[in-house]
Amino acid sequence: MGILNVTPDSFYDGGTKKSDLEFLNQTERMVMEGAKIIDVGGYSSRPDATDISITDELKRVIPIIIKISERFPGILISIDTFRSKVAKEAILAGANMVNDISAGKLDGKMLETISELKVPYIMMHMRGTPQTMKSQNVYDDLLKEIIYYFSERIAEARSLQIMDIIIDPGFGFAKNIEQNFELLRKLDLLHILDLPILVGLSRKSMIYKTLETSPNEALNGTTALNMLALGKGVSFLRVHDVKEAVECIKLNELYSKT
Numbered sequence: 001m002g003i004l005n006v007t008p009d010s011f012y013d014g015g016t017k018k019s020d021l022e023f024l025n026q027t028e029r030m031v032m033e034g035a036k037i038i039d040v041g042g043y044s045s046r047p048d049a050t051d052i053s054i055t056d057e058l059k060r061v062i063p064i065i066i067k068i069s070e071r072f073p074g075i076l077i078s079i080d081t082f083r084s085k086v087a088k089e090a091i092l093a094g095a096n097m098v099n100d101i102s103a104g105k106l107d108g109k110m111l112e113t114i115s116e117l118k119v120p121y122i123m124m125h126m127r128g129t130p131q132t133m134k135s136q137n138v139y140d141d142l143l144k145e146i147i148y149y150f151s152e153r154i155a156e157a158r159s160l161q162i163m164d165i166i167i168d169p170g171f172g173f174a175k176n177i178e179q180n181f182e183l184l185r186k187l188d189l190l191h192i193l194d195l196p197i198l199v200g201l202s203r204k205s206m207i208y209k210t211l212e213t214s215p216n217e218a219l220n221g222t223t224a225l226n227m228l229a230l231g232k233g234v235s236f237l238r239v240h241d242v243k244e245a246v247e248c249i250k251l252n253e254l255y256s257k258t
Contacts, residue, residue, distance in 0.1 A: 069094030
């Protein structure tokens with residue numbers, strides 16, 4: 001899954017591209033490098049990100065989704081949003097799946113909307129909002145609480161006949177650096193939920209703060225952790241750097257066969 005941030009303030013590449021042509025060129029590069037899904041996001045979910053209106057989010061994502069679906073008809077498009085209205089409009093514009101950082105907790109109509117749309121749904125573990133999550137990282141048992149959280153969210157989704165679900169444990173969301181590494185070490189415990197697992201480790205602070213570098217210098221660390229995640233049996237890597245992630249997948253597939 002290649003990341004396409006249509007935002008001015010995402011932690012790594014927000015604001016680096018301004019025009020639809022630049023976004024389309026970035027998409028083309030990711031597709032050529034092997035991306036199977038393009039994840040379009042118009043709301044920055046980094047810690048302390050600025051809240052924006054639904055109208056502004058729609059203005060950012062809908063035009064580029066339409067253009068991607070027209071130019072790359074074979075690629076899957078994911079809309080990265082926690083708002084049901086944005087999810088619905090994005091699917092109608094050509095997106096194929098919804099990637100929700102809140103698992104329906106920030107919009108009471110999201111699960112109902114997913115049920116109506118009948119599209120795959122990625123639900124992530126998070127506490128609070130992007131503006132408050134840093135202060136909500138106290139756990140008695142991190143993995144136990146994440147599994148309980150997903151069990152509850154999955155049950156609610158299933159009650160609405162949402163069957164095509166992917167789970168994302170939410171690296172960096174309401175988790176400090178030590179908790180992120182604990183989550184990575186114990187990632188295979190999430191297989192008890194019997195659902196595909198997506199991870200988003202790309203250039204995150206657990207990498208660059210640990211290595212005392214910056215997001216721009218975190219590609220090597222991202223590759224290392226992506227390989228560890230693949231060894232834990234994850235099904236999807238959400239990344240800024242598609243070529244390197246695809247190389248990880250190919251090498252892991254060969255390693256797993258030997």
